[in-house]
Amino acid sequence: MEKQINTADIHSKNLLPLIAAASALRKMEILKSLIVETKLRKLPFKKIYEALLQNYLFTGYPSALLSLKLLKELYPNKRIPKAADMNLYNFRNRGEANCKKVYGNKFEKLISNVKKFSPDMAEWLILEGYGKVLGRKSLYLKERELCILATLAALKFEDQLYSHINGAFRAKASIEEIQSLIESLALLGNKNISTFGLKVLNRYKKEKRLSHK
Numbered sequence: 001m002e003k004q005i006n007t008a009d010i011h012s013k014n015l016l017p018l019i020a021a022a023s024a025l026r027k028m029e030i031l032k033s034l035i036v037e038t039k040l041r042k043l044p045f046k047k048i049y050e051a052l053l054q055n056y057l058f059t060g061y062p063s064a065l066l067s068l069k070l071l072k073e074l075y076p077n078k079r080i081p082k083a084a085d086m087n088l089y090n091f092r093n094r095g096e097a098n099c100k101k102v103y104g105n106k107f108e109k110l111i112s113n114v115k116k117f118s119p120d121m122a123e124w125l126i127l128e129g130y131g132k133v134l135g136r137k138s139l140y141l142k143e144r145e146l147c148i149l150a151t152l153a154a155l156k157f158e159d160q161l162y163s164h165i166n167g168a169f170r171a172k173a174s175i176e177e178i179q180s181l182i183e184s185l186a187l188l189g190n191k192n193i194s195t196f197g198l199k200v201l202n203r204y205k206k207e208k209r210l211s212h213k
Contacts, residue, residue: 003189005030007037013177014184015043016051016143017150021185021193023052023067024059024151030188031067035074045078046138051147054133058151084136088127095131101141102130102167142171146181153185153197161197165204175201175210 010018015038022031038048052071056064072080100107114122134144145168152161168178182197204210 003030005033005187005189007033010034010037010184010187011180012041012043013146014181015041016047016139017146017181018184018187019048020051020055020147021150021154022188023055023063024154025188026063026066027188028066028070032070032074035071039074044138045075046081047143049081050136050139050144054136054139054144054147055151057129057133058148058155081138084132086132091127091131091135093131094135095126095129098130098135098141099126102145102170103163104170140171142168142173145171146173146177149178150181150185153182153200154188154193156193156196158196158200161200162204165201166208169208175205 015034019031019034019038022028022034035048048071049068052064052067055067072078096107099110103110111122111126114125134141139147145164149161149164149168152164165178169175179198179201182201183194185197186194
């Protein structure tokens with residue numbers, strides 16, 4: 001049985017990322033409590049929808065479908081947004097732009113490295129990941145990166161978490177915001193998640209010479 005959490009004490013900025021992480025871990029009772037709390041605080045439905053929708057990139061379709069179904073049950077009268085226009089040309093353009101925002105001058109190196117073991121994945125990363133999904137409206141890039149960061153910390157993907165800590169920082173999230181979020185992940189019932197996340201954050205701070213901040 002899942003441990004109940006006190007959602008009232010959660011900072012509003014951390015609610016969406018915690019929803020993404022709870023979904024990734026399939027902690028459905030906690031996820032339900034978090035969504036109910038967002039309703040009480042009047043966070044826009046579209047933001048919750050987008051946070052859960054983008055998770056399919058990291059957790060797969062089965063997990064995302066399960067969480068989106070729960071969201072609809074909790075918001076039975078909400079109209080679901082229509083599917084976006086599937087314009088691949090636009091996806092590629094905004095995908096490259098968003099990926100460069102996150103990776104900066106490391107963009108070309110990233111794509112080159114991924115192409116070495118999977119040209120398909122390199123193409124999908126731009127077209128589908130940063131174009132079709134992360135380029136959608138309703139969430140700012142900073143909000144998306146913080147949700148991704150929470151999901152990757154929960155799933156303990158170290159290299160990807162490091163990259164998205166950098167992505168969140170480049171998207172104007174402060175180190176203090178990132179640390180607060182990672183610490184709040186302990187609310188999901190496993191302190192090891194926060195411990196893992198903080199270890200990666202501390203490595204990032206040390207390598208970027210941000211330890212004094």
